[in-house]
Amino acid sequence: xxxxxxxxxxxIGVIHSPFMVPNGTPIQPVYGGGFEGSxxxxxxxxxxxxxxxxxxxxxxxxxxxxxxxxxxxxxxYRDDVARGLFATxxxxxxxxxxxxxxxxxxxxxxxxxxxxxxxxxxxxxLDIKPYVPDFDSFPAVRSGWLAxxxxxxxxxxxxxxxxx
Amino acid sequence: xxxxxxxxxxxIGVIHSPFMVPNGTPIQPVYGGGFEGSxxxxxxxxxxxxxxxxxxxxxxxxxxxxxxxxxxxxxxYRDDVARGLFATxxxxxxxxxxxxxxxxxxxxxxxxxxxxxxxxxxxxxLDIKPYVPDFDSFPAVRSGWLAxxxxxxxxxxxxxxxxx
Numbered sequence: 001x002x003x004x005x006x007x008x009x010x011x012i013g014v015i016h017s018p019f020m021v022p023n024g025t026p027i028q029p030v031y032g033g034g035f036e037g038s039x040x041x042x043x044x045x046x047x048x049x050x051x052x053x054x055x056x057x058x059x060x061x062x063x064x065x066x067x068x069x070x071x072x073x074x075x076x077y078r079d080d081v082a083r084g085l086f087a088t089x090x091x092x093x094x095x096x097x098x099x100x101x102x103x104x105x106x107x108x109x110x111x112x113x114x115x116x117x118x119x120x121x122x123x124x125x126l127d128i129k130p131y132v133p134d135f136d137s138f139p140a141v142r143s144g145w146l147a148x149x150x151x152x153x154x155x156x157x158x159x160x161x162x163x164x
Numbered sequence: 165x166x167x168x169x170x171x172x173x174x175x176i177g178v179i180h181s182p183f184m185v186p187n188g189t190p191i192q193p194v195y196g197g198g199f200e201g202s203x204x205x206x207x208x209x210x211x212x213x214x215x216x217x218x219x220x221x222x223x224x225x226x227x228x229x230x231x232x233x234x235x236x237x238x239x240x241y242r243d244d245v246a247r248g249l250f251a252t253x254x255x256x257x258x259x260x261x262x263x264x265x266x267x268x269x270x271x272x273x274x275x276x277x278x279x280x281x282x283x284x285x286x287x288x289x290l291d292i293k294p295y296v297p298d299f300d301s302f303p304a305v306r307s308g309w310l311a312x313x314x315x316x317x318x319x320x321x322x323x324x325x326x327x328x
Contacts, residue, residue, distance in 0.1 A: 005288065007227050008170045009259045028299045045258060047236035050248030054308025061225075061261055063171050072211035084214030086292040089299070094209060095173045095290045097225055097261065101300060124169065126259045128250040132307045135192045135253070136265060139301045144218025146296055 011124035013041040013110075015062055019120050022066065022156045026118040027077045028089070029100045031154040036105070039112040039125060046110040049128075053107045057131035058114075063124040064096035066161055077156060078149045087144060092160045098123065101131055175288035177205040177274075179226055183284050186230065186320045190282040191241045192253070193264045195318040200269070203276040203289060210274040213292075217271045221295035222278075227288040228260035230325055241320060242313045251308060256324045262287065265295055 017037035019025040026032035039060065041049060052058065070092045073082040091098060098119065105113040112128075181201035183189040190196035203224065205213060216222065234256045237246040255262060262283065269277040276292075 006172045006174055007288070008172055009261070010170055012258050030299060045236070045250075048234075048249035049251075050237065051251035051309050052248055054306065054311075055251065056305035056307075057302055059263065061259070061263070070212075072209070073214065084216055085212035086209075087213075087215035087219065087294050089293055089296070093291055094176050095225070097173070097291055099223065099225070099263070099293060101302065124171070127257055127261055129253055129263060130251050130308060130310070131302060131305060132253070132310055133303050133305060134307070134310075135194060137301045137303045138221055138265065138295065139297050139303055141220035141295060141297060142218065143220075143296045143298070144294060145215050146294070146298075147218075 009126050011063070011126065012045045013039055013125035015039050015060065015119050015123045015125055017117055017119050017121045022120065022158045022161045025120060025156045026154060027156050029102050029116040029118045032117045035117060036113065036115050037117045037119070039114060041110045043110065049107055049110065052128070052130065055104060055130040057101050058104050059129040059131055060100050060102055060119070060125065061127040062098045062119060063126060064091035064098045065124060066120055067091040067096045068161055070094055075159070077153045078146060083145055090160050097126065173290050175227070175290065176209045177203055177289035179203050179224065179283050179287040179289055181281055181283050181285045186284065186322045186325045189284060189320045190318060191320050193266050193280040193282045196281045199281060200277060200279050201281045201283070203278060205274045207274065213271055213274065216292070216294065219268060219294040221265050222268050223293040223295055224264050224266055224283070224289065225291040226262045226283060227290060228255035228262045229288060230284055231255040231260045232325055234258055239323070241317045242310060247309055254324050261290065
């Protein structure tokens with residue numbers, strides 16, 4: 001098993017953000033509070049946006065098209081020792097699918113206005129899902145090395161965007 | 165734009181669960197409390213699992229390989245009227261990428277034991293990310309039609325697995 005099967009994903013839209021380069025981009029949506037962006041959903045997928053405006057937050061799944069390859073261990077933004085890649089949210093992954101929970105401001109004519117984002121401008125959108133506290137919110141769980149880290153970095157550098 | 169670009173994803177493992185068919189499978193991980201499953205990570209990706217065991221919960225991204233096509237509006241498990249697909253967590257999506265926050269019990273020799281799952285047996289694994297409350301937990305946000313729904317269904321039927 002493994003290695004043979006491949007699946008194809010197709011962009012259903014594009015994310016517009018004020019962040020043109022990794023340097024200085026918030027490392028997570030919660031650190032992108034003051035910034036706004038938008039999600040342009042392509043025409044064939046717009047009818048599926050009905051009812052989304054009742055949700056305060058949405059999950060965006062997108063292709064990290066600027067990430068360059070992956071390594072099994074990386075030094076994350078919030079630490080100074082290498083950690084296993086799957087224990088980090090670094091963008092360079094075997095399947096570089098980004099996951100961000102952003103605040104939804106409005107939905108109009110296939111364009112979502114969003115706030116609190118950490119996504120590079122032009123990222124291809126793969127999916128939108130509603131954020132549902134009953135399914136997604138677990139305030140009190142342990143968060144491993146991140147809980148022990150006293151790093152307070154809130155913006156990225158180019159460490160995940162250089163050639164491996 | 166849209167329509168031309170495609171990206172390829174490659175399974176990095178496979179999810180083993182007690183759920184063989186959609187009928188009766190929990191509709192979300194939180195309703196799969198009593199059930200255990202496992203995630204088998206393929207050898208080339210195992211070194212990236214280091215440090216993951218410090219997290220109580222993890223995100224699994226996987227390919228919903230049993231979902232059949234997509235429709236812009238669907239009647240979700242928790243409602244009796246059609247809703248916009250992107251305002252639901254239905255598995256049949258333009259890019260059928262499933263997202264589940266499961267409880268992590270152990271990591272050993274490339275196998276994760278997990279609890280609280282809603283995933284069909286054999287689903288191809290695409291990514292693992294740590295669940296970080298600071299990034300992912302928003303207990304008090306509005307959840308649209310789901311908040312107004314008084315449906316209490318906790319298990320699936322085959323509505324998303326029949327031909328469109």
